[in-house]
Amino acid sequence: xxxxxxxxxxxxxxxxxxxxGVTLEIPTSSVFGILGPNGAGKxxxxxCMLNLAQPNAGAIRYEGRPLSAPLFERIAYVPERSVLYDWxxxxxxxxxxxxxxxxxxxxxxxxxxxxxxxDRRKRARALSxxxxxxxxxxxxxxxxxxxxxxxxxxxxxxxxxxxHVLSLMINEAARGxxxxxxxxxxxxxERAAERIAIVDRGRLxxxxxxxDLKADxxxxxxxxxxxxxxxxxxxxxxxxxxxxxxxRIVRLLVTAGADEIAQRLSGTGATAVRVLDLNLEDIFLYAxxxxxxxxxxxxxxxxx
Amino acid sequence: MNYVEWxxxxxxxxxxxIILGVLLVLAVVLRISVARYTTPAHWISQIEGxxxxxxxHVTLPDGTKRTIVDHPAQGTHVVxxxxxxxxxxxxxxxxxxxxxxxxxxxxxxxxVSESKHGSVKTTVIDTNGAVPMIYYMAxxxxxxxxxATMLAAPFAREADGHxxxxxxxxxxxxxxxxxxxxxxxxxxxxxxxxxxxxxxxCQLLFESPRLDFSGVNARAIAIGIACPLxxxxxxxxxxxxMHRAFGAVLGFAWPVAILVGVLAAIxxxxxxxxxxxxxxxxxxxxxxxxYVTFPNEPTSAAFFASDPTFLPRLAVxxxxxxxxxxxxxxxxxxxxx
Numbered sequence: 031x032x033x034x035x036x037x038x039x040x041x042x043x044x045x046x047x048x049x050x051g052v053t054l055e056i057p058t059s060s061v062f063g064i065l066g067p068n069g070a071g072k073x074x075x076x077x078c079m080l081n082l083a084q085p086n087a088g089a090i091r092y093e094g095r096p097l098s099a100p101l102f103e104r105i106a107y108v109p110e111r112s113v114l115y116d117w118x119x120x121x122x123x124x125x126x127x128x129x130x131x132x133x134x135x136x137x138x139x140x141x142x143x144x145x146x147x148x149d150r151r152k153r154a155r156a157l158s159x160x161x162x163x164x165x166x167x168x169x170x171x172x173x174x175x176x177x178x179x180x181x182x183x184x185x186x187x188x189x190x191x192x193x194h195v196l197s198l199m200i201n202e203a204a205r206g207x208x209x210x211x212x213x214x215x216x217x218x219x220e221r222a223a224e225r226i227a228i229v230d231r232g233r234l235x236x237x238x239x240x241x242d243l244k245a246d247x248x249x250x251x252x253x254x255x256x257x258x259x260x261x262x263x264x265x266x267x268x269x270x271x272x273x274x275x276x277x278r279i280v281r282l283l284v285t286a287g288a289d290e291i292a293q294r295l296s297g298t299g300a301t302a303v304r305v306l307d308l309n310l311e312d313i314f315l316y317a318x319x320x321x322x323x324x325x326x327x328x329x330x331x332x333x334x
Numbered sequence: 335m336n337y338v339e340w341x342x343x344x345x346x347x348x349x350x351x352i353i354l355g356v357l358l359v360l361a362v363v364l365r366i367s368v369a370r371y372t373t374p375a376h377w378i379s380q381i382e383g384x385x386x387x388x389x390x391h392v393t394l395p396d397g398t399k400r401t402i403v404d405h406p407a408q409g410t411h412v413v414x415x416x417x418x419x420x421x422x423x424x425x426x427x428x429x430x431x432x433x434x435x436x437x438x439x440x441x442x443x444x445x446v447s448e449s450k451h452g453s454v455k456t457t458v459i460d461t462n463g464a465v466p467m468i469y470y471m472a473x474x475x476x477x478x479x480x481x482a483t484m485l486a487a488p489f490a491r492e493a494d495g496h497x498x499x500x501x502x503x504x505x506x507x508x509x510x511x512x513x514x515x516x517x518x519x520x521x522x523x524x525x526x527x528x529x530x531x532x533x534x535x536c537q538l539l540f541e542s543p544r545l546d547f548s549g550v551n552a553r554a555i556a557i558g559i560a561c562p563l564x565x566x567x568x569x570x571x572x573x574x575x576m577h578r579a580f581g582a583v584l585g586f587a588w589p590v591a592i593l594v595g596v597l598a599a600i601x602x603x604x605x606x607x608x609x610x611x612x613x614x615x616x617x618x619x620x621x622x623x624x625y626v627t628f629p630n631e632p633t634s635a636a637f638f639a640s641d642p643t644f645l646p647r648l649a650v651x652x653x654x655x656x657x658x659x660x661x662x663x664x665x666x667x668x669x670x671x
Contacts, residue, residue, distance in 0.1 A: 082671035103504040113498045
């Protein structure tokens with residue numbers, strides 16, 4: 031299964047658009063991270079991908095084919111919350127998976143459960159949140175699936191097990207499989223994902239290779255002597271994606287030509303002008319938080 | 335086989351087996367407690383002690399222990415044939431002043447027939463007669479209905495936080511649903527069989543059971559299987575369509591069914607009461623339990639001849655099972671996580 035294609039996906043719950051025209055292509059042999067604030071639509075995208083929720087519009091195709099029941103043999107899913115049966119033991123869950131999936135490797139599942147210190151004799155209700163997540167992750171990675179869809183797969187895990195899950199994801203991609211996951215821990219996404227998509231309020235706001243996104247985007251920061259200053263049209267430059275202002279400090283998010291923009295900013299009277307690299311957290315925050323200062327700065331510039 | 339549903343069934347059957355096991359233990363205790371009363375020897379020895387009573391003991395060629403008790407003063411003559419586990423045949427001849435005519439009745443395996451000739455009454459008591467299967471089915475059906483109610487939320491239970499597991503298996507939803515229903519149906523039938531087996535063992539503790547499968551008993555078996563299955567499907571459809579409140583549906587299923595059944599059965603004289611009765615009667619037509627009736631008849635009557643309504647009632651129950659199961663599956667197909 032090489033590629034998953036999501037085309038113009040729409041999903042509404044009543045009057046709320048949970049997913050609003052998302053289009054994505056998820057390549058094989060990669061770890062693909064989906065980032066977004068709470069309620070952004072990440073889980074709904076996953077559910078639509080798995081036919082757990084019926085899209086209002088759009089299409090999802092696996093190697094060009096729509097999802098059908100037999101394809102679930104090749105897709106493993108770890109939901110955001112525990113879906114283990116409280117009254118069943120972990121050993122019974124293992125048996126359930128063994129019976130359900132021809133490619134399930136019981137031995138591998140046993141190894142992973144041991145690595146995560148999950149006691150298979152215990153009932154699911156007796157496990158902590160982290161242990162439940164670990165059990166679900168262990169079962170998913172023992173499936174030998176070609177596509178792993180993991181919704182917050184490190185939720186509740188301790189740092190050691192979180193790192194272990196990230197390693198498993200990277201290993202799966204190295205084996206030629208596709209891993210799509212969401213996480214609120216941007217550091218984890220930065221560590222594991224090659225590509226990311228950022229969704230906000232159901233819309234795709236940014237998508238690309240993590241390295242490209244970081245290389246293209248810079249912050250140009252300048253400090254003015256007082257709060258009355260002019261930007262001489264810099265904020266309107268097509269390369270300036272966003273302008274933020276805090277008192278005398280102006281920060282410009284630029285997508286290209288950072289040095290040139292920095293020179294122009296110096297020309298407006300700003301001191302201590304510098305060009306900063308962005309990490310993924312910066313990219314994420316700029317993508318999903320409203321540009322609070324842009325209007326003010328531009329408006330003030332016009333007034334002044 | 336739907337493994338999760340099978341585990342649910344297995345766990346419930348385990349509880350049923352434990353309860354029936356406790357009943358068996360109680361039966362064993364009872365058997366030991368009444369051991370000395372279960373043979374005629376006990377009361378014959380008491381009679382022997384009375385004055386003017388003559389008692390003769392004879393062993394017949396087939397091993398039967400015959401005891402003949404004569405009480406000339408009272409004009410009573412008793413012949414007791416004790417065949418051990420094969421039962422006891424007792425003939426009591428005694429004078430009577432009653433004008434009561436002949437009478438026949440049976441309780442379980444004991445049949446009693448009384449006949450009067452002039453001023454002499456003859457009572458023939460036979461133990462270890464054939465037990466009508468309808469007695470067994472009555473209890474088995476009750477257990478099966480309880481088990482059916484407890485199992486009747488396979489899809490609602492999946493919808494209660496497990497759809498991500500159930501709906502991402504590499505089989506079509508319809509097949510998943512049919513496998514779940516099949517597991518539950520098997521569980522209901524096994525619960526019924528377990529109850530019959532327990533009753534049989536209980537009876538075996540006291541006598542060698544012989545079961546009567548003829549006439550109404552055969553029909554009771556058919557209804558006894560169809561009714562719990564149709565009831566299961568009805569409750570299953572209700573829990574699936576109201577899956578967010580499936581616990582309440584399970585809890586109120588019996589009280590509502592009983593209330594509707596009672597309201598449908600009574601015939602009030604006032605207009606409001608009649609209206610309620612009519613509504614309840616219509617509602618009761620959707621409940622398979624309302625089709626369980628057995629007209630009074632000899633147990634040896636022919637299978638169909640004596641009850642022309644049997645086949646239509648059985649067909650309605652089977653149809654209910656199919657339709658209600660289908661309704662549950664329609665909702666299951668449309669469920670979203």
